Amino acid sequence: MTTALYLPEENIDMIAATSVLQQQAADIRTKTINWASYMQSQMISEEDYRAISALDKSRAAFLAQNSSQVVKTLLNLVSHLSKDSTIQYILVLLDDLLQEDRSRVDLFHDTAGKLKQCIWGPFLNLLNRQDGFIVNMASRILAKFACWGHETMPKSDLNFYLQFLKDQLASNNNEYIQSVARCLQMMLRVDEYRFAFVGVDGISTLIRILSTRVNFQVQYQLIFCLWVLTFNPLLAAKMNKFSVIPILADILSDCAKEKVTRIILAVFRNLIEKPEDSSVAKDHCIAMVQCKVLKQLSILEQRRFDDEDITADVEYLSEKLQNSVQDLSSFDEYATEVRSGRLEWSPVHKSAKFWRENAQRLNEKNYELLRILVHLLETSKDAIILSVACFDIGEYVRHYPRGKHVLEQLGGKQIVMQHLGHEDPNVRYEALLAVQKLMVHNWEYLGKQLEKENENQKQGAAVITGKA
Numbered sequence: 461m462t463t464a465l466y467l468p469e470e471n472i473d474m475i476a477a478t479s480v481l482q483q484q485a486a487d488i489r490t491k492t493i494n495w496a497s498y499m500q501s502q503m504i505s506e507e508d509y510r511a512i513s514a515l516d517k518s519r520a521a522f523l524a525q526n527s528s529q530v531v532k533t534l535l536n537l538v539s540h541l542s543k544d545s546t547i548q549y550i551l552v553l554l555d556d557l558l559q560e561d562r563s564r565v566d567l568f569h570d571t572a573g574k575l576k577q578c579i580w581g582p583f584l585n586l587l588n589r590q591d592g593f594i595v596n597m598a599s600r601i602l603a604k605f606a607c608w609g610h611e612t613m614p615k616s617d618l619n620f621y622l623q624f625l626k627d628q629l630a631s632n633n634n635e636y637i638q639s640v641a642r643c644l645q646m647m648l649r650v651d652e653y654r655f656a657f658v659g660v661d662g663i664s665t666l667i668r669i670l671s672t673r674v675n676f677q678v679q680y681q682l683i684f685c686l687w688v689l690t691f692n693p694l695l696a697a698k699m700n701k702f703s704v705i706p707i708l709a710d711i712l713s714d715c716a717k718e719k720v721t722r723i724i725l726a727v728f729r730n731l732i733e734k735p736e737d738s739s740v741a742k743d744h745c746i747a748m749v750q751c752k753v754l755k756q757l758s759i760l761e762q763r764r765f766d767d768e769d770i771t772a773d774v775e776y777l778s779e780k781l782q783n784s785v786q787d788l789s790s791f792d793e794y795a796t797e798v799r800s801g802r803l804e805w806s807p808v809h810k811s812a813k814f815w816r817e818n819a820q821r822l823n824e825k826n827y828e829l830l831r832i833l834v835h836l837l838e839t840s841k842d843a844i845i846l847s848v849a850c851f852d853i854g855e856y857v858r859h860y861p862r863g864k865h866v867l868e869q870l871g872g873k874q875i876v877m878q879h880l881g882h883e884d885p886n887v888r889y890e891a892l893l894a895v896q897k898l899m900v901h902n903w904e905y906l907g908k909q910l911e912k913e914n915e916n917q918k919q920g921a922a923v924i925t926g927k928a
Contacts, residue, residue, distance in 0.1 A: 481600070481639040484593050488552045491545070492516075503541065508533045515553065523557070530557075531571035539582045544591045551586075551597040558604045565609035579605060580617045587624055596636040599625070603643040607650055618653065623660045629682075630665055637674075641681035648688045654695060663689070663702045670707050676717045683708065683723045690727055696734035700747055705731070706800050709751035718765065725773035728753065732780055745784035746796040754781050791818050798829045801836060803848035809855075819859035827870065830856065834872040843884040850876060850887065854894035864898055873898060 495516075499509040511533040514522040523530050537550050558564055572579040583605070586598035602621060606613040613621065625647070628640040647653045657663075666682050674682075686704060690696040704727070712724045731744045748754070757778045765771055794808045808814050822830045833849045840846055853876060857863035867873050876898070879891035 479638040479642070480635050481593065481596050485552045485555070485597070488548050488593075489556075491549060493546055493549050498541070498546075504537065508536050512537065519557070527567055528571050528574075531568050532575060532577075535568075535572065535575075535577055535579070535582060538586070544589075544594060547586070547589075547594050548591070548597070551594065551601065555597060555601055555604075558601065558608070562604075562608045565605055566611075568605065569609050569611045580613060584617060584620065587621075592636055596639045599628075599643050600639060603646045606653070607646045612650070612652055615656070618656050619660060622647070622653070622657050622662065626657075626660055626662050626665050629669060637678055638681065641678060641685070644685050645681060645688070648685050651692060654689055654692050657689075658695065663699070663704075667702050667704060667707055670711065676715070676720055679711065679715075680717070680720050680723055683711075683720065683727060687723055687727045687730065690730035690734055693734050693736050696730055697737060697740045699731060700744055700799075703801065705744065705747045705753075706751050706802060709748065709753050709756070712753070712756050718767065718770070721760070722767055722770050722773075725770060725777065728777055729773050732777070742784060742787075743796065743799075745781055746788060746792055747800060748777070749781050749785055749788075750793070750796045750800050751802070754778070754785070757781070790814055791821060794818070795829060798832050798852075801832070801840075801845070803836065803845045803852075805844070805848060809848060809851060815855045815859045819856050819863070822856050822860070823866070827866065830866065830872070831870060834867075834870050834875060837872070837875045837879065843882075843887050846879060846882065846884070846887045847890040850879060850890035850894045854890075854897040857894070858897045858900075867898070 493516075495504070495509050495512050498504045499506060504512075507529070511522075511526065511529050514526075515530060515533075534550060534554050538547065538554075541547060541550070558568075568579055580602070583598045583602045586594055587602075589595055589598075599621075602613075605611075606618075606621075612618075625640055625644050628634060629637065629644070634640065644657075648657060663686070666685055670679065670682055686699070686708075690699060708724045708727060712721065715721055715724070728744075728748060732741045735741050735744070757774055760770070760774050761778065790808050790811070791814075793806070794814070797803060797806060797808075822833075830853075833852055836845055836849045837853075840849070853867065853872060857867060860866075864873070867876075876891055876894050879887055880895065882888050882891065
């Protein structure tokens with residue numbers, strides 16, 4: 461039994477109305493298929509010929525009296541015919557039947573069960589066709605079968621289908637991207653399917669696409685997918701590990717469309733409300749502050765919105781974020797900045813007091829923050845991020861006695877040294893300072909060892925002299 465999240469239908473059904481898929485479907489509905497020629501060439505049975513011909517003439521009346529035959533015929537035709545234009549016509553007919561009355565999904569499931577036929581197989585096979593319309597209309601029908609009835613998609617088929625949707629979203633210049641996103645919006649309303657989507661690395665794909673320039677309609681649809689995922693408390697708690705907050709904060713600061721603003725605010729609200737661990741909600745608040753969301757909220761407060769949800773969410777988020785700022789320690793602020801991956805010369809970096817008191821805390825959670833700094837040095841192309849990361853690593857080594865050893869274990873020393881030849885002079889300078897701190901730490905350690913040895917030698921000499 462599928463347990464779908466209840467959401468207002470207008471949010472997603474109107475999207476399909478102007479998509480490429482729907483425009484093509486409108487053309488296909490006007491065509492006629494010569495079913496008699498299929499029967500004469502024995503490509504379809506007489507029984508199927510009579511059923512499909514009757515469906516063409518009076519769909520509702522024939523379906524009401526011959527529902528099992530209709531299901532049987534449509535599954536037969538989809539499975540056994542191959543001509544693109546015919547398959548296109550059958551898929552549009554079938555999709556229209558489901559769109560007119562959702563309860564027909566269960567009719568298909570039940571009838572296929574009685575006939576010992578697999579309802580998923582024929583449509584999953586069509587996902588491998590060359591024709592884009594067939595592929596995406598089959599996908600749309602699969603989503604309806606998976607979400608609108610009492611049966612869930614079997615796990616192996618589900619993983620295949622979600623991987624297909626993910627790959628389609630990521631493919632370049634896909635003219636059907638709105639239809640693909642529409643299917644995903646439907647699927648992720650069902651809680652059982654959400655973890656499977658995470659399992660195929662779906663969230664990373666959504667974030668990667670949102671970080672590129674996509675049109676506002678696709679932007680809205682993909683953020684809607686993130687929103688429905690955040691209704692699951694476990695997923696809401698993990699969401700910012702995928703840098704959801706920084707990406708959505710960037711979109712919020714640039715977006716001109718009210719519906720995109722609304723859905724981003726709804727995601728942010730869920731990221732605070734849904735996690736069961738209050739410390740996670742606090743981390744999310746701090747991350748939003750770090751990504752300048754408070755500034756955007758103050759701008760939104762000056763605007764008038766027709767949608768009351770936006771006003772309510774702006775008020776809620778403003779209050780939560782302001783409260784979190786008051787409770788913020790300097791280390792919380794620093795940790796959030798590092799986790800966001802967006803390092804800048806905020807005051808905390810240059811504070812000697814901060815490093816004296818907190819350098820050792822970079823060891824917490826199995827050196828989480830230190831590992832992130834090393835990773836940023838390895839992957840970032842931004843000169844400011846690289847400069848700050850070099851500086852922070854130098855300060856860590858300077859203030860934590862075993863810092864050099866830990867850094868070497870994490871492979872950080874080599875990465876810092878690689879930046880000595882960086883094209884940006886500021887990065888070169890900060891890398892040089894960090895290396896000097898590493899070397900000074902070495903010399904200080906050796907100096908202390910020599911002092912110890914000298915002291916021991918003096919004591920030994922005094923003992924011998926005394927005995928003499």
